[in-house]
Amino acid sequence: MELSRRVQAIKPSPTLAVTARAAALKASGRDIVGLGAGEPDFDTPQHIKDAAIAAINTGFTKYTAVDGTPSLKQAIIAKFKRDNGLDYGPKQILVSCGGKQSFFNLVQAVINPGDEVIIPAPFWVSYPDIVILADGKPVIVEAGIEQGFKITPAQLEAAITPKTRLFVINSPSNPTGAVYSKAELAALGEVLRKHPQVLIASDDMYEHIRLNDAPFVNILNACPDLYERTLVLNGVSKAYAMTGWRIGYAAGPEAILRAMTNVQSQSTSNPTSISQVAAEAALNGDQGCIAPMLAAFKARHRYVVDALNAIPGFKCVDSGGAFYAFADVRPAIQTLLSRDVIEQGSDIAFSEYLLESADVAVVPGSAFGTEGYIRLSFATSQANLEKALKRIAQAVA
Ligand code: PLP
Incomplete structure (x- = not known):
């Protein structure tokens, strides 16, 4: 066959x-x-499990809105404000079955055959294959140990072509643990500003797992003017030991989020109702x-x-x-x-x-x-x- x-x-x-x-x-x-x-x-912390058990017992076990329950979306909006100083409305949020699906939806929504996606290496294993599934072309930019596993603005500039549609940045990084400073993000933003056709995906999945005293920053904190073409991807898997619950979320420009929601509505529909209640408890509950x-x-x-x-x-x-x-x-x-x-x-x-x-x-x-x-x-x-x-x-x- x-x-x-x-x-x-x-x-x-x-x-x-x-x-x-x-x-x-x-x-x-x-x-x-x-x-x-x-x-x-x-x-998974007990208060999160308890919320999910209560959801089952009260019959919260049916379809929800494809893009997530209104109350989970409010919890995500509050999280972005509290932790990242970022403002989003409900139409700018999509809840998915893990951060993996968030990135999948994004790529399906914005990549045409042959479009190039710049992925710094070492990279999270799924980025290139998800791009290939959309008939896009991963463009890998190498950053080895000698440069702290971080790409330079010159490397980014050299990788951008008229076909570049998306640039992926993952800090803290899987697999290297590298973290970009605000100044380094500002310097990358400087390059991106010159290429308005390029969208930015900031994968903040490891935001809370920080091993030194440096504060968390993403590219929007360094370059607020890139708001209209940046997608912030995050989730509860790593921060709250919730990998099996499968809840990730994306935030960004409304038109892109609407398209991503359409992809999800024709593939998986809503993420599990019970997991959404658990994620809400994680985001609204004691961060201790x-x-x-x-x-x-x-x-x-x-x-x-x-x-x-x-x-x-x-x-x-x-x-x-x-x-x-x-x-x-x-x-x-x-x-x-x-x-x-x-x-x-x-x-x-x-x-x-x-x-x-x-x-x-x-x-x-x-x-x-x-x-x-x-x-x-x-x-x-x-x-x-x-x-x-x-x-x-x-x-x-
Ligand atoms: N992004 C990065 C960098 C990851 O390492 C992972 C998981 O390994 C994900 C996204 C996806 O996480 P999940 O789909 O489990 O929420």
Whole structure:
């Protein structure tokens, strides 16, 4: 049977694939430590669960408005005002089944075949494939460790063509943890100002997972004049340990949000009614529930980055946010290759070796568009991290 060209051009999410492989090996009896997953290891806070249980018990279990319940949209509007100093009305908000669907809807709504989407690498694995599903063209701009995993204004300028329709910025970043400063965002905005055909997608999914004292800023805080062509994407998955509830949201110009809502209305309809009630409780409730999770992420981050830097052939810079360390392992790969421990000098072969010989699952950098690195998630217990790092150090010694 012939499948569509579109679907043949995409691959399953590599991070989900690593997680599934680690789970299968675990089920077969191996003591695998999985550092592949992109989700908090904490339980969803109790007051959020209680709200959802009450929603079920009171029969709030039917279709809602496609774009989200009015009260959740009000909670999102209040969140944007409170946390980001941004003003939106209800027609500028769309609630979706996770941040992934928010980006999918956006791309379906604005990309024509052949339109170019600028994606800085290392990137979240789904951006390019979602663009390909819309017959768009991902234009990858490389930003390695030597530039702090952040693209420069000159790189952005060089990547823009008359076909560029969208620029994606994700800060704090998955997979690198890099965070753009207000000045850096202002400098990118300076370039974007010259190209009015380019929309901007600011993926703020890791807004609350900040590992140092730098405040959160997005490009609209740096360049308020870009409001009419910026889409802000966010969600409750990472901040409130709610990955399974599937609630993300988007805000931006009304006409684009209306189009995104049409995409959603002809694909999935509303996100789960119960999850919407839970998300409302998360956004309106006590934000103090984030603090203990954040404290743990900070402590683990310190441990992981220091432990990685102590391994010969590894180099890792501090993450400003999110719960990942992205280590440059190019010298370690070369060492293992020269000793015939691995057959190919690639991060994929290296990650396979760690899985087979050290029983540790990590994600190769090439999954994120950047060869020679590995991503370790520290959304797992300190005990697991210590076990994993000891095993990795032994395996490459
Ligand atoms: N954006 C980034 C950068 C992410 O890392 C993720 C999840 O891994 C998402 C968006 C989507 O999150 P979800 O669809 O689980 O809400």
